[in-house]
Amino acid sequence: MEGVEVLIFDIFGSTVDWYTTVCAELKNLGETKGPSGSENWHAFAQAEEWRSAYMRQTQAFAKAESDPLTTPNVDEIHRGALETMLASEQWSHIGQCWDKDARDNLNMVWHRLHGWPDATEGLYALKKDYIIAALSNGNARLLVDMAKNTDLPWDAVFAGDVIGSYKPNPKMYKTTAKLLGAPPEKCAMVATHLWDLEGAANSGLKTVYVHRDAKEPTEESTDVRTKAEGGEVDLVVKSFTELATVLKNSHST
């Protein structure tokens, strides 16, 4: 990681624990508005449509090089997917309980996601020595709201609609590096998703895998290793605070 001056962070899953926050709000809404009885909110959040629709649609946009200023933003993608789910055979019993206001409010949960316990402290520590920037497929307003809610002190926020593409399109990584005035090799992407780190590496950035103990079903291997160990990334850490410590120590040696 020598020579790195810019750290670029993935958001969903890497910086914020979206899964726990979304499941908690779904459970709360179920208790308030119904339906009564137990529901598999984890499946609702992840497996079937809601999060998956976001992933599917942004990755399709990424491949097609669609312009996010003229394609649906992430709020609109989430809202559309929610409507589709609540009209489906599987979830229509829930759809009957939730009116427009409830749906509008629920859809904004993505602006209210909580950071992982180490995120705020780690980012403040890293901000002293590095430029720290967010790079997400989420839209800019969503990232700004989330940063205010959960105290993420970004130096800059880059989103699908800011850069005009979606990860893992190389435009996202290359343009972010250029805007931050650093060649790609002086930038490191920090994420818990290998597909994101692979995209960053293909654009010449260094890579930090952050191992999150997420309860979400995940596409990730639990056995991610550094290049020095024969693996695929430059560094593996368990938290942003560990990242701050590791980088500090590597400087002082």
Add this chain to the structure above:
Amino acid sequence: MEGVEVLIFDIFGSTVDWYTTVCAELKNLGETKGPSGSENWHAFAQAEEWRSAYMRQTQAFAKAESDPLTTPNVDEIHRGALETMLASEQWSHIGQCWDKDARDNLNMVWHRLHGWPDATEGLYALKKDYIIAALSNGNARLLVDMAKNTDLPWDAVFAGDVIGSYKPNPKMYKTTAKLLGAPPEKCAMVATHLWDLEGAANSGLKTVYVHRDAKEPTEESTDVRTKAEGGEVDLVVKSFTELATVLKNSHST
């Protein structure tokens, strides 16, 4: 200013006192590297070439709708203008004293500008109730460096190279509002330059004139008035802290 949820700030002159910072660094460099004897550093900074070249070139790019990712960024504009000046008849006696390192370092003064005394306190106060964003013709890295140096807690940073245009091109104001998820009438531009506020108003934004007691030669009228007084802007204030107080009071009445 009712309904405003996003405040967008001009940087040079409005948030930071570039003139005092640049003149002080020029004077310091003169004392260190020469030339000995008195120089009119104020003229060097402003009147002849350096600041003027920036204004002239970015406004030309704004009219031509040039893409900042493929045109010189502000660092490059400043560096080129500095070379031209130091080779000119008027300033070549200074050029003889300053080597490449001195020029490189001096050119980065624009990344080290000091905020006006009220800027940091005012922005922290405003940040509690509003989204606060920077919108400058300066490049993104310059704005990030400046924010870190002088503690400007932006929620988001928008620059010529981020938006792909230069102020006062309407694209700058409209795209910033769109990215921040607010219709133009829910955004207010805060600046000490009437040409900038006029550009914002033409794109439907509200306008706040901040009256800065700058020692720089300025194109501004000292008699800017609100629309309620028959003038051209929505609000006139003397500082960001005053802006925070005025907005707070208008909410509580």
